[in-house]
Amino acid sequence: MTSESAAPTILSDEARAKEIAKLKAAKGVEMANLIDESEISLAEDFVLPGGETAQEEASIEVMAEQADEFTCASCFMVRHRTQLVREDNGQKFCSECEG
Numbered sequence: 001m002t003s004e005s006a007a008p009t010i011l012s013d014e015a016r017a018k019e020i021a022k023l024k025a026a027k028g029v030e031m032a033n034l035i036d037e038s039e040i041s042l043a044e045d046f047v048l049p050g051g052e053t054a055q056e057e058a059s060i061e062v063m064a065e066q067a068d069e070f071t072c073a074s075c076f077m078v079r080h081r082t083q084l085v086r087e088d089n090g091q092k093f094c095s096e097c098e099g
């Protein structure tokens with residue numbers, strides 16, 4: 001009993017092959033997990049800037065001049081027609097600029 005436990009563990013070729021196969025399988029799972037995580041983080045980084053750009057474009061369209069509004073030729077602000085106080089050669093001026 002003592003002589004057996006004191007002896008160094010010598011695996012047969014078959015047992016060693018099994019151990020190597022087990023280690024390779026475990027490493028394969030580890031690698032697969034690492035690849036999945038990096039792909040997910042890359043996808044998140046890619047999606048976020050695109051979504052923000054689309055929202056900016058939509059908000060610019062909302063700011064477009066309406067039928068009851070005009071763009072002041074002096075301050076270039078979109079004003080309501082009630083603020084139109086002067087029109088000169090098709091150029092309109094708001095009450096703030098003319099006041």
Ligand SMILES: [Zn+2]
Binds near residue numbers: 073074075
């Ligand atoms: Zn103005």
